[in-house]
Amino acid sequence: MAGRIRKMFPGGSTSQGFYSYYRYLLSEDAKRIFIIKGGPGTGKSDFMKKIAQAMNGLGYDVEMHYCASDFDSLDAIVIESLKVALLDGTAPHITDPKFPGVVDEILNLGEYWDVKGLEKNRDDIIECSKKTSGHFARAYRLLAAAKLVMDDIEEKHRSCMYNGRANLVAEEWAGEIFDGWSVLPVPGKERHLFMGAFTPGGYIDYSDTLIKNVQRVYYVEGHPGTGKTRLLGRLAEKAIDRGVRVEYFHSPLKPHKLHTIVMDELSIAVTCGDGAKARSERKVNLNSFLDRERLKDSTEYIKRDTDLYKQLISEAVAAVSEAKKAHDILEGYYIDNMDFQAIDRLRERVLERILEYR
Numbered sequence: 001m002a003g004r005i006r007k008m009f010p011g012g013s014t015s016q017g018f019y020s021y022y023r024y025l026l027s028e029d030a031k032r033i034f035i036i037k038g039g040p041g042t043g044k045s046d047f048m049k050k051i052a053q054a055m056n057g058l059g060y061d062v063e064m065h066y067c068a069s070d071f072d073s074l075d076a077i078v079i080e081s082l083k084v085a086l087l088d089g090t091a092p093h094i095t096d097p098k099f100p101g102v103v104d105e106i107l108n109l110g111e112y113w114d115v116k117g118l119e120k121n122r123d124d125i126i127e128c129s130k131k132t133s134g135h136f137a138r139a140y141r142l143l144a145a146a147k148l149v150m151d152d153i154e155e156k157h158r159s160c161m162y163n164g165r166a167n168l169v170a171e172e173w174a175g176e177i178f179d180g181w182s183v184l185p186v187p188g189k190e191r192h193l194f195m196g197a198f199t200p201g202g203y204i205d206y207s208d209t210l211i212k213n214v215q216r217v218y219y220v221e222g223h224p225g226t227g228k229t230r231l232l233g234r235l236a237e238k239a240i241d242r243g244v245r246v247e248y249f250h251s252p253l254k255p256h257k258l259h260t261i262v263m264d265e266l267s268i269a270v271t272c273g274d275g276a277k278a279r280s281e282r283k284v285n286l287n288s289f290l291d292r293e294r295l296k297d298s299t300e301y302i303k304r305d306t307d308l309y310k311q312l313i314s315e316a317v318a319a320v321s322e323a324k325k326a327h328d329i330l331e332g333y334y335i336d337n338m339d340f341q342a343i344d345r346l347r348e349r350v351l352e353r354i355l356e357y358r
Contacts, residue, residue, distance in 0.1 A: 003061040004213060007206040009194040010075050011093050012068030012252045013320055015147030017140045018092040019255045021192045025065065025076055026085040030103055031357050034350060035089035035096070038109030041331030043343050044088050045073040047109070051086060051351055052077045068197035068252070069136075070324055071204050082357045086350075107350065109343060117337035128330040135323035142316035143198070147253055149309045154225030156298040156305075157290065165289045166227045170234045173218060173282065177235065177268055184243040190236075195249035195259050195273070198313070200321040203252075207260050207273035210249060215267040219277050222286030228272050231286070232258040235270055239263050 011020035026033060036044045045067070052074070056062045065076035065087075076087035089095035089106070097104030118125065196205040211217055220228050236246045236258075249260040260271040269276070277283065 001059055003056050003059050005056060005209065006061070006063045006212075007209045008063065008065055008249065009068050009197045009206070009252075010065045010087075012194050012197040013136070013139050013143060013316070014252050014255050015140075015143045016255060018136070020093050021194065021250075022076075022087070022093050022095060024191045024193060025087060026078055026080075026083065027189065027191075029083060030085065031083040032354070033084075033097075033104045034086040034107050035104055036086060036107045036109060037089050039090070039113070039334050040327060041334030042109040042113065042338055043340060044090070044109060045075075047107075047343065047347050048074045048077045048086050048088075050347060051354070054351055055079055055354070065193075066197070066206075068194075068199055069320065069327070071197070071199040071201055079354070082354065084354050084357055107346065109338075112339040112342045112346075113334060114337040114339075118333065121333045125330060125333050128326055128333075132323050132326040132330060135319050135326060139198075139316045139319035139323065142312050142319060143253060146309055146312035146316065149305050149312065150224060150253060153223075153302055153305045153309065156302050157223050157225030157295070158227075160291045160295045160298070161226055161286075162289045162291065163227060166231060166284075166286055167234075169284050170231050173270075174235060174238050176282075177218075177263075177266065178238055178242055181242040181244070183241045186243060188240045188242065188244040188246060190240065190246055190248060192248045192250065194252055194255075197252050198317055198320060200317070200324040202317055203313075205273065205275075207249065207271055208275045210247075210260060210262055211269040211271055211273070211276055213267075214262065214264075214269045216269075217276050217280045218268070218270040219280035219283040220270065220272050220286065221277070221283065222272075223290075226286035226290065228286060229256075229258040231284075232261050232270055232272075236261045239266075 010022050010025055011018060036047060038044055052062045052064060060079050060081060063078040064074060067073040067075045075093065076085060078085045087095060097106065195207040195210060196203060220231055222228050236248060239246045244263050244265050247262040248258060251257045251259045260269060260273060262269045
């Protein structure tokens with residue numbers, strides 16, 4: 001019987017540029033981390049996909065950490081039960097071993113490329129790399145502009161909120177969720193990742209795969225600025241105080257903003273994901289705590305801001321898409337000069353080593 005698959009993003013394009021939560025991929029008690037090095041098109045993602053498929057087919061739960069720049073490619077896989085991870089250690093998420101040999105090791109796929117073949121395309125490869133970087137730089141600038149517009153939308157709503165009522169909901173839910181759980185001297189662990197990303201195919205949200213197997217779901221609805229992150233953050237802090245491990249899943253525009261928290265020990269998730277609304281045990285619409293009369297003065301500004309925000313996001317996604325097109329061309333130069341049969345043999349050896357940790 002196949003194990004479960006959870007999908008997420010360890011990093012992505014944000015208003016702060018490329019933002020990474022790579023350090024949270026695996027806990028400090030990891031047994032083995034394979035850091036894969038190599039240029040674009042050297043087979044890093046395919047290497048991880050095939051190992052993930054093999055392990056999942058053997059019944060292991062596997063986390064699939066996707067690349068925001070190419071949502072069909074992987075940045076990492078994690079087999080939590082074995083404390084094993086494989087990850088792409090190249091730019092923009094450059095990773096080097098912390099405990100070389102003991103825990104971390106490098107798999108250098110660059111050993112399997114034809115250097116002379118690549119040198120024939122030297123100028124084209126360099127030019128293509130520059131174009132890719134330029135498109136990403138444009139995307140980051142557009143996302144930074146979108147963030148400023150979103151700040152204005154949030155402030156319009158925030159200034160019209162009855163925050164005290166939202167605080168009461170947080171306390172009520174905390175009483176239900178943590179009934180019988182005392183505050184402990186040793187806090188719980190935190191893990192931070194992205195549940196969604198701005199990709200070449202548009203905005204993708206994997207939150208449904210993250211809460212699929214929890215028993216209880218709490219759903220939070222509300223316009224930007226109504227306090228969704230604040231409510232989720234308060235519940236997460238209370239869980240941490242009680243020694244509970246919390247997975248924080250962030251939204252991509254503002255990396256600190258929360259979208260979903262998962263408390264696996266309690267089999268509970270609190271989420272803003274629309275897909276969870278139908279199956280949620282408890283729900284709250286924070287819009288009901290808005291002062292509608294005060295908000296009327298800002299309605300037209302919010303509408304104009306929203307239109308501008310959508311336009312900026314659309315342009316940012318288009319820039320990411322252009323970056324992917326350039327990157328695909330770049331990959332082609334490497335694909336034509338790789339010994340993939342040798343990489344397949346390496347993958348089989350790595351899979352055998354992973355199974356030794358059972």
